[in-house]
Amino acid sequence: MATIHELPTPSVLVDRARVAANIKSMQEDCAAHGVELRPHVKTHKMVAVGRMQLDAGARGFTCAKLGEAEALLPSGVRRVFLAHSLVDPRQAPRIAALSERLDEFVVAATSGPQAVALDRLAGLAGRRLPVMLAVDTGLGREGVRSLADAQALAAQIGRSGHLELHGFYTHEGQMYSVVPGGQQAASDEALAKLASVRDAIAPGLPLWPGSSVNARRMARSGRVQAVRPGAYVFGDLSLSQVCRVMEPGEVALTVLATVVDLPEPGLALIDAGSKAFSGDKTPDGVHASSADGRELSVMRVNEEHGYVRGSAVASLRIGDRLRFVPAHVCTVVNLTDEVVVVEGESVVDRWEVEARGKVR
Ligand SMILES: Cc1ncc(COP(=O)(O)O)c(C=O)c1O
Structure with missing residues (x-):
């Protein structure tokens, strides 16, 4: 041999037993709290690993780009959340095709101007798309910064004939800069902000936070319906030595x-x-x-x-x-x-x- x-x-070497153990352990932590695992596939980008995640019980995948979702289709995935700001009308045929192929294809509404472009894109794709409303909980990247902006964006989605509000998400990537002793408080703070926006707009809709640093803490909170960690599948110095x-x-x-x-x-x-x-x-x-x-x-x-x-x-x-x-x-x-x-x-x-x- x-x-x-x-x-x-x-x-690049991948230890099969360790990757299997990482997949199993995150899945078990989510299952123990009735939380869906929707791992971000940007970390592994591999059909083989995606299959292992689905076999273990992952509800679906999170993807950053359409190309990732397309390349991972042979894994047998049925549900994809595209957690990025889609705006380009040229992408309409690919969005239509993914919606056709999957049981659930969810996209992100990340701001008012982006949602205008997304609405046009969904119209061109000839689809009514479920959307997760992005809330910035501290990273300072995509997502509404205030409740007023969230309410305006939710109202805009409500007026659209092509978009349907499906839930609320955040990527709390700021967790990578928090010292280990402060992780619980920082995770609670991000969750409180996400939940307060949801509670003011649509209390029945799900929360999908996502970061490997605090995915288990979020799952344990009993207040979220899905988590979207990616890097947990392999790990690295950031997760093992820094966080x-x-x-x-x-x-x-x-x-x-x-x-x-x-x-x-x-x-x-x-x-x-x-x-x-x-x-x-x-x-x-x-x-x-x-x-x-x-x-x-x-x-x-x-x-x-x-x-x-x-x-x-x-x-x-x-x-x-x-x-x-x-x-x-x-x-x-x-x-x-x-x-x-x-x-x-x-x-x-x-x-x-x-x-x-x-x-x-
Ligand atoms: C939108 C989104 N969701 C989930 C993740 C996964 O987080 P992590 O890299 O901590 O596993 C990322 C990572 O960048 C992301 O951008």
Whole structure:
């Protein structure tokens, strides 16, 4: 049987047992509280992983782009929430096709002007589309900022012949900047804002918050109907080292790289740079850290070089092969055509990243 020792580098490795355990554990936490899991597929972009999520009980997928939803259809998914600001009339045929193929295709209303464009788009698609109204709960990205704006947007949706208010959502990505001890309070604050907007407009409609940092807290709250975490499926430094909501031993994706040079004391160069790790880093400036617990971190990247520093650099030799946990896993997966599936050091499968680069 092939092992990781025969693989070319850099290679992206996914530990099958760990990804299965992450899927099962999030699903069980949601099920225990009667909450639907609608995982965001931007993290894995793979039919194989989507199937595992659906088999475990996921209600449907959250997608950022139409191309992601289209590429993941072979998973057998029946429900998709497209959590992005759709405005382009050229997308009408694709929206019509997805609505036709799926049991439920839900879109996002993120502001008054966006909803004007969305209404036109739905008209061109010849569809009456269910919409989730976006509420900004602190990230400062899409979503209404005030109750007055939410009421105006809900009224606008109510007047539309093509849109129908389905519920309220937020992406509380600000949770990534909250220290672990403050996560419960920050999550409660986001939920209180989301719920207060819903209660003032349509108390019977569902709440769908979404972030891997606090998905379990939201599910436990007993006040939401679905959660939409994405990164939980693999984990990364952000979730395990910064937010500390996953154990390092639960992280399922690593990048295998080779030490290709030792140009000066304290510095090792590896053959994986921004084209393997992306440019994302933790607040401490770390692009990736050694998965074996040794103090070895990628502190800088060029396209095909990673600059590794840390106390264990002195022990490295040219040709050494190391597994690194990236700072942010979603952007890493989008850079590879396939992942190598491993059990321990054995290679057991390869999964294509079907939605890789599907950013349209
Ligand atoms: C709209 C939306 N929903 C859900 C998620 C998933 O959150 P996380 O990356 O914390 O898993 C994201 C992530 O960016 C998002 O943008």
